[in-house]
Amino acid sequence: MLTVRGLHKTYRRHSVEVKVLQGLDLEVRDSEFLAIVGASGSGKSTLLHLMGTLDQPDSGEVLLEGQRIDNLPGKIRDQLRNQTFGYIFQFYHLLPELTALENVLMPAMIANSVSRWFGNRKELRRRATELLERFGLGKRLKHRPRELSGGELQRTAIARALICQPRILLADEPTGNLDAENGQDIVRILRELNGRDGVTIVMVTHNMELAAGCDRIVKLVGGRVENPRVEAALTA
Amino acid sequence: MYIYMLWMRYLKARRQAYICIVCVMLGVATLIVVNSVMSGFSTKLRNGLHDLQSDIVIESTDQIYGFPYTAEAMMEHIRRSPAAEHIRAMAPSVELFALAQFRANGHSWSQQVRLVGIDPKYQRQLEGFSEYLMQDERKTNPSFELDPAALHHYEWFHPPLRPNQVGLIPNQPPAPVVADQIPLPPLKGQEDKPLKKLEELPPIDNTPLVIQKPHGIILGCALASTRVPATPTTPAHDSFFVDRGDTVAVYTLGSEGFEPVWDEFVVCDYIQTGMADFDSSTVFVPLDRLQRIRTMEGRVNTIQVRLNDPTQLNQVKKLLQNLFPPDYVHVSTWEDKRGVLLAAISIERGILNLLLFLIIGVAGFGILAIFSMIVTEKTRDIGILKSLGASSRGIWSIFLGYGLLLGLVGAGLGTALGLLITRNINEIEQWVGRRTGKELFSRDVYYFKEIPTNVNVQHVLLIIAGAVLIAVVFSILPARKAARLKPVQALRFE
Numbered sequence: 061m062l063t064v065r066g067l068h069k070t071y072r073r074h075s076v077e078v079k080v081l082q083g084l085d086l087e088v089r090d091s092e093f094l095a096i097v098g099a100s101g102s103g104k105s106t107l108l109h110l111m112g113t114l115d116q117p118d119s120g121e122v123l124l125e126g127q128r129i130d131n132l133p134g135k136i137r138d139q140l141r142n143q144t145f146g147y148i149f150q151f152y153h154l155l156p157e158l159t160a161l162e163n164v165l166m167p168a169m170i171a172n173s174v175s176r177w178f179g180n181r182k183e184l185r186r187r188a189t190e191l192l193e194r195f196g197l198g199k200r201l202k203h204r205p206r207e208l209s210g211g212e213l214q215r216t217a218i219a220r221a222l223i224c225q226p227r228i229l230l231a232d233e234p235t236g237n238l239d240a241e242n243g244q245d246i247v248r249i250l251r252e253l254n255g256r257d258g259v260t261i262v263m264v265t266h267n268m269e270l271a272a273g274c275d276r277i278v279k280l281v282g283g284r285v286e287n288p289r290v291e292a293a294l295t296a
Numbered sequence: 297m298y299i300y301m302l303w304m305r306y307l308k309a310r311r312q313a314y315i316c317i318v319c320v321m322l323g324v325a326t327l328i329v330v331n332s333v334m335s336g337f338s339t340k341l342r343n344g345l346h347d348l349q350s351d352i353v354i355e356s357t358d359q360i361y362g363f364p365y366t367a368e369a370m371m372e373h374i375r376r377s378p379a380a381e382h383i384r385a386m387a388p389s390v391e392l393f394a395l396a397q398f399r400a401n402g403h404s405w406s407q408q409v410r411l412v413g414i415d416p417k418y419q420r421q422l423e424g425f426s427e428y429l430m431q432d433e434r435k436t437n438p439s440f441e442l443d444p445a446a447l448h449h450y451e452w453f454h455p456p457l458r459p460n461q462v463g464l465i466p467n468q469p470p471a472p473v474v475a476d477q478i479p480l481p482p483l484k485g486q487e488d489k490p491l492k493k494l495e496e497l498p499p500i501d502n503t504p505l506v507i508q509k510p511h512g513i514i515l516g517c518a519l520a521s522t523r524v525p526a527t528p529t530t531p532a533h534d535s536f537f538v539d540r541g542d543t544v545a546v547y548t549l550g551s552e553g554f555e556p557v558w559d560e561f562v563v564c565d566y567i568q569t570g571m572a573d574f575d576s577s578t579v580f581v582p583l584d585r586l587q588r589i590r591t592m593e594g595r596v597n598t599i600q601v602r603l604n605d606p607t608q609l610n611q612v613k614k615l616l617q618n619l620f621p622p623d624y625v626h627v628s629t630w631e632d633k634r635g636v637l638l639a640a641i642s643i644e645r646g647i648l649n650l651l652l653f654l655i656i657g658v659a660g661f662g663i664l665a666i667f668s669m670i671v672t673e674k675t676r677d678i679g680i681l682k683s684l685g686a687s688s689r690g691i692w693s694i695f696l697g698y699g700l701l702l703g704l705v706g707a708g709l710g711t712a713l714g715l716l717i718t719r720n721i722n723e724i725e726q727w728v729g730r731r732t733g734k735e736l737f738s739r740d741v742y743y744f745k746e747i748p749t750n751v752n753v754q755h756v757l758l759i760i761a762g763a764v765l766i767a768v769v770f771s772i773l774p775a776r777k778a779a780r781l782k783p784v785q786a787l788r789f790e
Contacts, residue, residue, distance in 0.1 A: 141684065153680045157306065167684045169301060170685050220684075
């Protein structure tokens with residue numbers, strides 16, 4: 061479903077060049093729960109950003125359903141990020157001035173102009189409330205992020221990622237800031253989304269335990285996928 | 297939709313927004329108050345200038361000789377012309393420079409004055425005369441009659457004359473002195489001349505006294521008084537050193553231009569217009585008397601014209617110019633006469649407005665600074681929004697719209713504050729005066745009882761528009777910075 065080919069990405073900082081990705085190839089299959097692991101600085105987050113068009117590669121291609129998406133005009137990429145991809149970050153990244161419910165609704169508010177919003181308002185609110193209740197946040201709808209715990213924040217972020225019914229979820233170290241119990245909770249939710257709802261999930265993590273529960277594990281070494289032949293053999 | 301939602305949320309939640317709003321509010325309020333007060337003063341000045349000058353003035357080119365026609369003939373000529381339908385009233389007058397000699401408290405002094413001979417029954421039809429006379433009866437019924445107290449004061453020092461006694465008629469030789477009746481010792485060398493006998497004395501004159509009617513003069517009040525500043529017990533007031541019933545001698549040129557003429561007038565009243573240069577230099581005398589002493593009976597050198605519609609100055613001026621030969625007659629509007637002063641007023645106002653707008657410019661820089669702060673603080677949030685699919689254009693409109701919103705709210709509050717202060721400016725001035733012990737708006741200097749204000753709706757709208765524009769313009773740079781942020785870097789921003 062989502063393919064990357066020959067990705068190169070280099071960061072330049074104070075005349076120091078860091079070659080993060082050096083010709084990476086990867087394929088994500090439909091309804092797959094993929095884990096990307098690797099040492100710190102191996103480019104896992106960079107890969108995720110490139111896959112979700114949050115950033116553009118120096119060279120290489122990103123393809124969604126066979127169509128190139130990395131070179132599309134900005135407006136279309138904005139739309140992709142809004143409708144097709146869902147993001148979950150390590151630090152939650154919720155807007156502090158908004159309530160939990162409003163945070164979840166934010167992608168929908170971006171998608172809808174004022175007139176369309178007032179038409180769909182009830183339906184969208186219902187959907188957002190349902191998602192939050194599903195993740196056990198039914199009593200926290202009107203709370204601001206500063207009033208929520210880490211686990212609750214991440215669950216709110218997951219609900220936000222799902223409001224526009226995306227095809228693929230990209231999770232960057234979703235449990236990185238949480239304790240073991242909350243972390244397990246999050247992964248359980250993700251697995252449920254993947255298993256029950258068939259949502260494709262790509263998760264970056266450095267926790268091998270969590271990665272173990274996924275359909276497939278891909279390890280990044282030296283800016284590339286390690287032993288692609290070996291990995292292919294495993295899934296064959 | 298998210299844009300509008302964030303506007304409202306950021307407006308309420310961020311405290312820096314309030315500072316921006318206050319900046320704009322104060323700037324707008326200041327501009328409104330200052331503009332209203334300046335406009336009030338300048339309107340008052342303009343009205344004052346217009347008041348004392350009739351709409352149109354017809355003058356003779358030879359000021360000393362006057363028109364070569366009689367005043368009646370000229371006015372009749374005007375009444376029969378197409379200009380007549382625009383004219384409400386006309387008044388003939390003789391206006392000339394003169395020297396006035398005053399006597400009071402044993403001193404005498406002279407001063408150059410503008411001598412104006414008028415006929416009260418014409419002059420009251422024009423504005424700018426009767427309402428400024430100080431005695432209340434004269435305001436509605438102007439005349440040069442002395443009131444009883446003044447007449448008494450005058451006659452005390454100037455007893456009524458017999459017909460064969462000398463009156464103050466100019467250019468007549470003095471009559472023989474009656475002192476011949478008293479026998480004097482013979483002069484040296486004339487001892488042989490016989491003394492007159494008692495029988496030869498002329499009989500006692502029993503003819504009735506002729507009360508010589510004095511001719512009244514109306515003085516500009518500053519000629520006859522000084523302003524006494526306020527003391528803790530008394531308010532500021534005028535103290536008159538030339539009283540009603542005192543005499544004033546007026547010297548000027550006759551109409552031929554060769555001989556000086558003079559006459560003695562008796563003060564019947566004062567005129568107080570509030571315009572300093574007028575009140576300290578103008579005197580009014582009866583027109584017929586002035587014509588007589590200048591040997592120009594029936595003729596004048598000025599005709600003042602009041603129009604039905606004050607906006608038609610220049611049309612009527614042209615109509616009147618066509619009636620008389622320009623060699624003898626010069627027609628001007630009041631604006632022509634006072635044009636320089638008016639122009640100076642409007643230039644001053646223009647400059648002041650420019651300076652004051654710089655105040656709002658400063659508020660604009662405040663907005664720039666605060667917005668840049670907000671953008672920096674919100675870098676991460678902008679990254680979040682972009683990752684959720686917000687476009688650069690959307691981010692632009694969030695911040696630009698935020699600037700617009702702050703500008704509108706600030707301008708709205710500023711207008712309310714400005715209008716409130718303007719409406720209550722006198723109370724505020726008095727309160728401040730009481731607190732600090734100093735009078736802010738010295739009643740000694742100004743004749744106004746209150747600070748004049750004039751709120752011009754057009755100007756207020758302009759000020760609001762300008763403030764909002766500045767708010768938007770100064771939010772452009774921060775908005776641009778925000779829109780250009782790259783999602784990944786923004787998300788990583790600490």
